[in-house]
Amino acid sequence: MKIIFDEAATRYGDSQHPEGPERLLRTVPHLRKVLPELVWEGPSIADDMTLLLAHDEAHLARLRQPIDFDLDTPYYPEIDQHARRAAAGALLAAKSARQGEPAFSLLRPPGHHAKRAQAMGFCYLNSIAVAALNALNDGCERVAICDFDGHHGNGTEAIVTGNQRVLFASIHQYPGYPGTGKHSFQNSLNWPVPPMTDGEVHAGMVKEALDRLVAFRPELLLVSAGFDAYVEDPLLNLRLEAEHFYRFGTWLCGVNIPVAAILEGGYSNELPRLIESFIRGWTED
Numbered sequence: 102m103k104i105i106f107d108e109a110a111t112r113y114g115d116s117q118h119p120e121g122p123e124r125l126l127r128t129v130p131h132l133r134k135v136l137p138e139l140v141w142e143g144p145s146i147a148d149d150m151t152l153l154l155a156h157d158e159a160h161l162a163r164l165r166q167p168i169d170f171d172l173d174t175p176y177y178p179e180i181d182q183h184a185r186r187a188a189a190g191a192l193l194a195a196k197s198a199r200q201g202e203p204a205f206s207l208l209r210p211p212g213h214h215a216k217r218a219q220a221m222g223f224c225y226l227n228s229i230a231v232a233a234l235n236a237l238n239d240g241c242e243r244v245a246i247c248d249f250d251g252h253h254g255n256g257t258e259a260i261v262t263g264n265q266r267v268l269f270a271s272i273h274q275y276p277g278y279p280g281t282g283k284h285s286f287q288n289s290l291n292w293p294v295p296p297m298t299d300g301e302v303h304a305g306m307v308k309e310a311l312d313r314l315v316a317f318r319p320e321l322l323l324v325s326a327g328f329d330a331y332v333e334d335p336l337l338n339l340r341l342e343a344e345h346f347y348r349f350g351t352w353l354c355g356v357n358i359p360v361a362a363i364l365e366g367g368y369s370n371e372l373p374r375l376i377e378s379f380i381r382g383w384t385e386d
């Protein structure tokens with residue numbers, strides 16, 4: 102198992118913002134300590150040509166303008182470079198998976214709310230959509246995306262809907278931010294989860310989603326791994342426990358398809374332990 106990480110991803114942001122550098126600053130030493138067998142690798146910076154698969158030129162230019170995108174999604178100095186690094190992490194994770202080694206990209210900012218021409222919801226560039234579309238250009242016939250972050254992956258959905266070589270599934274709290282994801286349509290499958298749903302019922306929906314994705318016979322499975330559906334997460338009212346994320350990992354281990362995951366949300370103090378559980382499930386026999 103490869104972990105994609107770069108210290109630079111911890112050198113921006115605001116500790117008062119839920120999506121702050123502490124998320125990685127606490128997770129990285131924890132994983133190095135409890136899972137010493139992990140292989141760590143640094144990403145590059147995604148170039149314009151690759152990003153333009155999922156975004157437009159005006160959006161790439163907008164990321165360089167020092168103006169906040171919305172209340173949740175501030176401008177930070179060099180946010181353009183940080184988001185490009187996170188996209189490169191997703192690209193590298195996908196490449197590693199296709200070469201036979203599963204990989205988890207442990208970078209920030211997250212990406213799944215970012216649309217083709219809009220940053221929102223702590224997300225600036227849609228790393229997973231970039232990785233999916235790049236894989237299609239690079240010899241994959243079909244790619245599946247499983248988004249178990251507790252928020253709807255609205256940006257990913259908006260970018261991949263209509264592309265019949267991609268199947269997208271999101272399991273998320275509804276009603277909840279960003280307010281979309283109530284219904285499935287075309288190649289976008291949505292499992293709206295009511296607030297306070299029992300964790301076992303919620304996990305059953307994730308399994309159902311994964312089974313639908315596997316039946317699509319993708320050559321690559323990309324996972325938007327967010328950990329804010331955890332019972333103690335401050336941003337949502339869902340009830341998954343660490344053992345559920347462990348189970349998600351074991352399911353990925355059993356799909357017999359190259360799998361790459363990227364970090365999306367997860368804002369509780371337990372984030373390091375939740376990521377550990379997920380990776381343990383994914384890597385333990």
Ligand SMILES: [Zn+2]
Nearest residue numbers: 250252329366
């Ligand atoms: Zn989220």
